[in-house]
Amino acid sequence: MRVASQPARATRPWPGARTGQSGLTAALALTILALTGGRCGRVRGNFAPRERPPLSKSIGLTVNGARHEVAADADTPLIYILRNDLNLKGNRFGCGEGVCGCCTVLLDGQAIQSCSTPLAAAEGRSVTTIEGLGDGAAPHPLQQAFIDEQAGQCGYCLPGFIMGAAALLGRNPAPSDAEIASALDLHLCRCGTYDRIRRAIRRASQQMSENRERLA
């Protein structure tokens, strides 16, 4: 008979509290680990620390006009360096396989997909991300045109489109609709705002042409 003032026993005790056997087993395992440094029997396969491959030498690159030295494996995708090491979150990770255009940046003025470009390919070269194009205070004509045309819906794809368009306008200041479609064929917009994106690029092209005439 149970005394009324005693607390009722838990019907489902914590693991190991039922017989004490699991606790003894755990203590024995910890003792073996401590004595062997994790180098024994099946413990070795489960818990031994994995060898980390040696880091490459520091790799130098210029990003948005600023020089950086990055200590990372040479085959690290460039997007990880930009987003994680340099805190440039403007370029987006989409497919990760070079087929959606989300992560497009400029490498010496050429559009590349930073998810499928290794850090080593950028060594000694100049990278431009959407942050380097312009900002809220002084937007690039492309950024302003995308706002004016309300080219985005969710906006996830837009940094990639804008950087792809910047590369296009760099080599062809007045592209036709067909040339825009061809140059940006890789880029995907899940919201389907392609018409507005095309209008924005043509608007930016016009604006940049007027700017050049003013400066001439």
Ligand code: FES
């Ligand atoms: S995330 Fe790089 S192309 Fe899709």
Ligand code: FES
């Ligand atoms: S605006 Fe949403 S994916 Fe392009």
